[in-house]
Amino acid sequence: MRHSYLAVSIGMDFKLIPAGTFTMGEGDDAHEVTLTEPLMMGVHEVDLPS
Numbered sequence: 001m002r003h004s005y006l007a008v009s010i011g012m013d014f015k016l017i018p019a020g021t022f023t024m025g026e027g028d029d030a031h032e033v034t035l036t037e038p039l040m041m042g043v044h045e046v047d048l049p050s
Helices: none
Strands: 005-007 013-017 020-024 031-035 039-042
Touching: none
Parallel strands: none
Antiparallel strands: 005 013, 013 039, 020 031
16 A cells, blocks of 8 residues: 655655646646656755755
């Protein structure tokens, strides 16, 4: 069984983004995006010191 959510030992949380096609953006900036494979994406923004 594949899980749609993952928490790793360093405290980062990830969510499964399934393969497929979706619209990214709004209005004139909208365009179609296709993911050919599923991927795990962090659920929180990561900020690095400058």
